[in-house]
Amino acid sequence: MALYSEKVMDHFKNPRNVGVIENADGVGEVGNAKCGDIMRIYLKIDNGIITDVKFETFGCGSAIASSSMATEMIKGKPVSEALKLSNKAVAEALDGLPAYKMHCSVLAEEAIKSAVKDYYDKNGIAYDPCELSCGETCCPHCNG
């Protein structure tokens, strides 16, 4: 069996939404260089809708694929819906990730939440902090 599913390899080799959005409405970054993965997500938001999303990722194949898939899943969606995107949904959309790579999908979920939080903060929008925390699925090693 191959290390990754065909879908992971497709998103890794042909990542969607790579790049930067100048003057983005929200930018979120998670992970750290020591752990070997950093994910940064840029959002363009109009009337509560994510009209554009881009990412930059330093990391392994599954980190890049998770970023690509997650950005595709939230593009054109309301912010409220993007916040509901779980790491499991990202991993499932990729036809699964090896167990020790699941934290890459967690990073994608966290990066989106971090970008939305940035958007809320910049615009003085009140929010429920629980909605923006990744709860028990939080990556244990990258937040140190």
Place this chain on the structure above:
Amino acid sequence: METVKMIYADNAATTKMSRRAIEAMLPYMADNFANPSSLHSAGQRAKDALEASRETIADCIGASPKEIYFTSGGSEADNQALLSAAAIGAKKGKKHIISTAFEHHAVIHTLEKLEKQGFEVELLDVHSHGNISAEQVAAAIREDTCLVSIMYANNEIGSVLPIADIGRVCRERGVIFHTDAVQAAGHLKINVAEEKIDMLSLSAHKFHGPKGIGVLYCRRGIPLTNLIEGGAQERGKRAGTENLPAIAGMAAALSDACDNLEKNAAKVSALRDRLIVGLSKIPHSALNGDPVNRLPGNVSFCFEGIEGESLLLLLDEVGIEASSGSACTSGSLDPSHVLLAIGRPHEVAHGSLRLSLSEENTDEDVDVMLREIPRVIEYLRGMSPLWQDKLVGKKEFVL
């Protein structure tokens, strides 16, 4: 689907078996299948072949045939060497062991086991150039030192250690000296007598022989501790019916490698040097390991701002098979202990690449690698937020 011609540059992981090694194995799987312990004449012919292989291997490393013990490979040989020397030390109340911070896990993990049994293990600093000196060993030896175990050459970064000098120091001080020569055997000239090596491990599949077979050389007079109990094979020190096909294949491969050692080393090191010069041109990159005392086929680099697994996957796509010391390729959270031991910070150690060549590689292979590797690195850096931050001065470059 379009098929890409693959360039195999992972010879430190394993090598392709040579025709000669395969042909040497076949008779002992087909007609001459007998057990070397059997008394009938077919068994005795098998025994003769076993002993002929032992002699060939002993000749290749300057040992006597009675000092050669066949094992399942390098890891078993390392385990048996260390546990045997520790047992000898323990009997005399000597429980201090000297090794280095960048040994193979077969040595590191055995040392950790011995630490739990009350041994004191001192790992010598390998410095930023990835090497140690005999003076460091001399300074570390104490009255209660029972073993010095230092690899002949490092598997990840290619440094070749001053084994003859270390051997001399250990012999003068009466300490058993073991060397893990898994990466060196068949690639560097080894003479256990001249280099005053007491124990040495080697593995056949690193020099175009079969997998699952190796050797522990143990100097006469040093008693071995058994890891596997059973029959009286290997002079009672390693039970189990001998894997004669693999042993014959190993002997053929090692004798081939030793006969062509200088020719192969000249060819391979020329390819290596072209790669090192070419890859050094990539900005914010650094060669790992000793630049002078280096295995002929080893090229090891760290590239800032990228992660090794994604680099390997993209290189595989364009037909280059390599390896990395990145955490993601090891299945653990930490990058290679070897890269950390030479002082590479975690973030840089994640971006490592090892190309290990053999005499089957060509100048055209090097051309392709020098074309593709910089391109793939540039692509990955282009999507790396870490790299972007460094470019705009938000974070500092390390290399």
